[in-house]
Structures are given as C-alpha cells and as structure tokens.
Amino acid sequence: MTDKKPKSVFKEGAISSGFIGESIAKHQTKTSIGAHNIFLGQVRADVIDGKTVSAIDYTAYEDMANIKFNDIREAAFEKFDLTCMHIYHSLGVVKAGEICLFVFVSSPRRKVVFEALEFIVEKIKANVPVFGKEIFEDDSHQWKVNN
Amino acid sequence: MTDKKPKSVFKEGAISSGFIGESIAKHQTKTSIGAHNIFLGQVRADVIDGKTVSAIDYTAYEDMANIKFNDIREAAFEKFDLTCMHIYHSLGVVKAGEICLFVFVSSPRRKVVFEALEFIVEKIKANVPVFGKEIFEDDSHQWKVNN
C-alpha cells in the first residue's frame, strides 16, 4: 500500500482543480488510509506600490530542485508513517487565483498528516530552488522572495 | 472577500472527489487567498478480531451538532485570519475508501491555515455529537469511538 516511487514534480502552468479531484479519487482503493491532508498554494493578486500582481512566472534550477524534492520525500517517509505523498509544482505562468503548489499526504491516522504536511511545505519553501517573477498588470515585474 | 455565513454541514452519503474539486475551483476568484489547507477523513477497512470494516453508518444529534459546528466556525474565524472555511460531514452509510469529512480553510498566509485546520478538525472530533456504526463484511457491527 506504500507509494514511495519518485514522481515528476513540475507541471507546466497552473494545477487544475480537476487534477486535484482526480488525485483524491485515486486514493479510494487504498482502504488503510484514514486521513488525507492537502496544501494548495494559490497566486495572490497582491497590490505593491499601487500595482496589482496578475501572475507569477515560475522558473527552477530543475536538476537541483528534483534532488531536493526527492530528499524531502525521503525525509518525510522516514519521519512520518505515511501511506502516500504527492508533490506538484508549477513552472511557467500561473495567473492570480490559480494554484501553483499541490502537496498531498495520506496516512492511517490524522495526527501524522498534520505534522507531515507542514514539514513538507516548509521544506519546499526553504530548500527548493524555484524562482518567481511577479508580473504586474502593466507588464512590469519584481522577483518574489519567500518569507 | 470573507465568507462567514453558516452552511449546511451534513451531506447524505459519501463526499465525492468531484465535489471537492468543485469547491476548490470556486475559490479561484478569491485572489486574496495564498494558501488552502484541506483535511479529508476517509473510512478505513480496519480488521478487528478477524473481521473487516466494510462501511460506517453515521448518525448525529443534528440540532446539537449544528450548534457545535457553528461554535467551531465562529471560534476559528475569531482566532485565525481566515478568508473562507467550509465543513462537510456525511450522514448515513459511507463505504471503506470513501470520504466522510471534508474541512477546507483558506487564508492569505500559509502558517494560518495549518494551525486553523488542525484546530477545527480536533474540535469536530471532540465536540460534535456524531456517531458511527462500523459495519463488518458479515453484517455484524460495533460502535466507533474517537481517540
């Protein structure tokens, strides 16, 4: 029932709600699971100095990012009793309101998924070389920095 | 952008992955949101004394449960900077592998959604009068107790 094989993490463009629904549906044959926890990162239309963010254009140092995603996956399976884990991150343009990060963990027990999901999301934010160009409505831009 | 009006929480039967996908889609117009966190409770096919759970039949003291869900909603909006919150719980028969609880919180910032989601799920488990009859494959049953 354990699903530990590496997956491709990066997806071109936004992650659709339909894709997320299908991912959930695929877990209904895994009847040892009692709890799922899902994190979704969504692009905010932040207003900065009077200009509104209309999209983020994501790039990554892909070779290193894949190593880091794999390290995070292995650390999470080592640390937590997870049945499954899936991570998807967008590359390219993701518009405000669209989803750019989808992290999905499943376990027999709920306590585990809460801890594991936060662990994974924080590691992604801190360790994975992904870069985001915030594009304003007037086509100017600035570079996003995680806090 | 704040969505605080009471919703009907109980749904007859399992919560479908399609319904969850549609709920996510509805939030893509809310461009102040940066982070969603979703908890899904799924019925486990536990083996107890050699018998496998095939479904849980949920009942509730609905009048009191709706008061408690509303209390939890108000406490969460009071305590956390949430943009939206949605809670759905099944009544009736939910088969092993199907989803019986769907809790969905959204906020501009990710730290908030992690804390809020765990707070809400723990309050639901502890305070809401919902009862679960675990039905085994041979049609015998036992009553579920939250731990």
Next chain:
Amino acid sequence: MNISIKYFGFIAEVTDCEEETISFSGTTISELLDVLHSKYEALKNNDFQVAQNQSLVPFETEITGKEIALLPPFAGG
C-alpha cells in the same frame, strides 16, 4: 413533568428506541437516570454523556429543559 429523551448510537440499541417521553417528578439529571436505569438494566453511566437543550451538562444539573439526550462517545470524522 413530561420530558422528551433522545437516544443515539448504542444507547438507542439498548433502549430499542430513538426517542420517548417520560413523566418524571424528580429535579436532577441524576434522578432521571435512576428512572432510566430501572427501565433499561443494560445502561451504564460511564457509557454516555447527557445533553440538556443541546448542551452537555453534569449529572447533578437540575432539569430545566424539555429535551434531554443520552449521547454515547462521539465518532465524527
């Protein structure tokens, strides 16, 4: 005083009904439970909590409401 009592989960299995009205002359939940224990020998106090008007109350509480419910352990989610 007529009191409506609701039963849930395995309590409703013990009582073999989900709701009944009982004529009662005492004052506290505890006294009401004495009546119910006589009627349903399989009931045990440690198996349930009691709600009055949709709020959990200690057994020594005075009965003021029309609706009492016997609630077995919660199993939501």
Next chain:
Amino acid sequence: MNISIKYFGFIAEVTDCEEETISFSGTTISELLDVLHSKYEALKNNDFQVAQNQSLVPFETEITGKEIALLPPFAGG
C-alpha cells in the same frame, strides 16, 4: 579550468544570460565570484547563494565540480 555557471531569476537579469562557460585559474567559489563581480558590476554577494553540483556551498569552498549555479532567494509555492 572551464566552469559552467548557471544564473537564475534576477541574477539572470543582471548577467543577461542563463548560462555561460568561464575559464578560471583560481581555487575557491569566492575567487570565482571576484571574477564575476568584475564582469557584472550589479552583482551583490548578499543577493544569492551558490550551488556546486546541485548542492549549496559556502563561498570559501574549493571548486571541484564542473557546474556552479548562482541562486537568488527561493520563491517556491
């Protein structure tokens, strides 16, 4: 020694290229950065981290790998 250097995010804007090969005779990352600072005046050390063979390394690290990358602050998710 020929070293391949990758640039990302606003660093790639400063250098106006995403990758280049530089002929280099020093030994440490820090010495390589001196070369890059001469070439690109807008580069500032506090704006980026350096990866060697896909791992972050301190600036005093000896260059052993063929691939160096200058990485601005991460913005995943």
